[in-house]
Amino acid sequence: MGQATAIAGHGAEIELFSDTLSCDVVLPARFDPGPAMAAQHAAESLLHGLAIAEDVRSDDNEERGELPQSMQRVEAKLDLILGVLGKLTRARADALPVRHARWSHRGLRLDLPATSGFSTGDSGVLLLQPADWLSDHIELPARVLAEMPGQDGHHHLWLRFGTLLPGLHDALERHLFRLHRRQIAEARRLR
Template structure:
C-alpha cells in the first residue's frame, strides 16, 4: 500500500490529531488475553482522563474561583505526577517522543531506531502516552499497512465500541486543546 492510500484509509473523513508525544510501535505477536487486558486498561485510562479534563474545565468555567486549598492540592498532584513521569521516562518505561498522527482507525508514526525491522504486515502494539502529565501508556493492538523510510502507517485491530468512543473523545479533546493553544498564540 502506498503512503497516500494509507493516509486515506486511516485519516479520511475522521477526526485526526497530530503532535509530538511518547509513542512507539512494538512488533510482535499479541496474546488474546493480554490484548483484552490492555484494551480494558486503555478504556479505563482514557475514560479517567476525560473525567479529569472535564472536572478541570468545569472548574475553569465557573465564575467563582476554586478554593486556594483545592488549587494547592491540584498543583501538588501535578508535581507528583510530573516527577513520577520523569522517573518512568528515565527508567525507559515510556517510549521516546516522536511525531504521531492518529485517529480511531490507526496512526502514522515516525519510528525511532530500527525502522527497517518494521515492514507492512507486521503485527504488534502501538504504545502511546495519552497525556503529557500522566506517566502511563495505552496499548492498542495494530498491524502495519505501509512503510516509507522511518515512517509507518499502522491500522488498529477492531476494538470494542466503548474503547473506540473513549479514543475518539480523547482525540477530540487533544484537538480542541491544540486549536485553543494556537488561537492563544496569535
C-alpha cells in the same frame, strides 16, 4: 513533489486520516510486533479515568476561577507531583520513546528516527502514553500499513488499529476530540 505532498497523497495516510478527526501530537509511543494481546479493557479504563481527570482539571480559566484558592493550590501541587513521577518513569530504560505522530480513531502514523524493519501486514501492539502528565500507557492492537522514508533520515510508519472493543473505540474517539479541541484553543491563544 515536496515531502508534505508525498505524505498527504500516500495511500496509508488517506486510509487513516481522510474525512476524520485527527491530531498531530508528540507522545511516548512504540509498536511491538507479535501476537496482538493488547489489554483493551485496561486501555478503556485508563481513557475513561483520564477523561474524568481532564474534565475536572479543565483548562478553561473561567472554571478554574470558580475553584477555591485552597483547591487550586492542591491541584497545582498534584500537577507538580505528577510531572516529577512522569519524568522519573520516562527515565527508566524500558520507557516509551517520545515520537511525533498523527493520530485518528483508525490508526497512527509514527515518525521514527530510522527504518523500523517491519513489513506491511505485521501485527502487534501499539503502546502509547495518552497524556504527558500521566506516566501510564495504553495498548492497542495494530498492524503495519506502510513505511516510507522521510526527510532528514526519518521514516513514517503507518499503523492501522485492529478491532477495538466498542467502549474502547468510544473512549478513544472522545480522547481524540479533547486533544483536537485543546489544540484549537492553543492555536487561538497564540494568535
